[in-house]
């Protein structure tokens with residue numbers, strides 16, 4: 025029987041969005057402990073274009089040609105001989121290390137979870153790398169407690185929109201930063217205070233927070249030291265904050281180092297089922313327009329997650 029061919033997006037060298045090529049390759053086969061997924065949707069994460077540009081090459085080597093993407097939602101098409109906890113036909117979402125800008129991917133069951141019935145494939149593709157990142161940063165790294173005051177930078181983004189909702193659900197007082205166009209959106213997620221960072225310096229409005237979740241970095245991180253109270257925490261997704269500065273101020277400061285677990289994904293799926301949390305899609309693109317999706321993501325503005333809608 026001729027080998028089944030599938031459509032994928034790959035890059036053969038680091039470069040701009042034009043490095044992404046639409047190609048056909050043989051369908052991968054699952055190893056014993058893997059499943060083959062027919063992908064319906066893939067999340068477009070900032071990490072995907074950063075990797076494509078070579079921004080991570082000092083810390084992470086990749087083999088070319090490379091299929092980008094880690095976050096997906098789809099249907100189990102086949103299971104490896106050793107897989108007993110999933111079966112063909114189940115609707116799932118999760119994280120893959122073999123690329124998700126593709127019609128099919130193989131994935132370990134370690135990061136695979138049943139998709140909540142209440143959400144679409146496009147929506148489920150926003151969980152890994154978005155909701156899961158927010159969950160870990162707040163609940164593990166930030167040790168968020170009910171009653172804490174938390175400042176979320178980039179509150180309208182693919183991570184921030186979940187951070188606001190999770191923190192609110194936990195019983196925290198939530199303050200978010202966003203540009204004017206996204207202020208109402210962030211308030212609708214549950215933030216008590218939303219600061220338009222284009223017109224107001226957040227440090228003029230906010231003081232004495234227990235936790236800063238920084239999804240912006242750079243100057244925003246630097247200006248955040250002054251708003252955290254002694255004993256508080258800064259979690260930055262972009263860079264390790266100065267440990268020296270943290271020590272001097274009596275603040276815990278860290279960049280998350282652990283990826284989300286299957287249990288994290290299951291907990292988040294449960295919160296979707298319970299309608300405690302919802303997601304937002306900024307825009308969908310077909311697979312062959314992945315380059316446009318990257319261009320949009322690289323602008324670094326907007327609300328919600330960009331998604332590749334790969335099949336119906």
Ligand SMILES: NC(=O)c1ccc[n+]([C@@H]2O[C@H](COP(=O)([O-])OP(=O)(O)OC[C@H]3O[C@@H](n4cnc5c(N)ncnc54)[C@H](OP(=O)(O)O)[C@@H]3O)[C@@H](O)[C@H]2O)c1
Nearest residue numbers: 070157178180181182183201202203206221239261325326
């Ligand atoms: N280390 C990790 O594990 C990890 C995991 C996930 C993400 N990240 C990183 O975290 C960052 C955010 O990820 P994401 O997926 O949320 O990105 P995203 O979906 O592109 O969202 C970025 C958000 O930042 C906002 N923004 C831009 N400049 C801002 C500023 N000066 N102050 C406040 N908000 C600002 C934008 O809103 P406006 O339109 O309102 O400006 C936009 O909503 C990315 O750099 C990503 O690589 C790291």
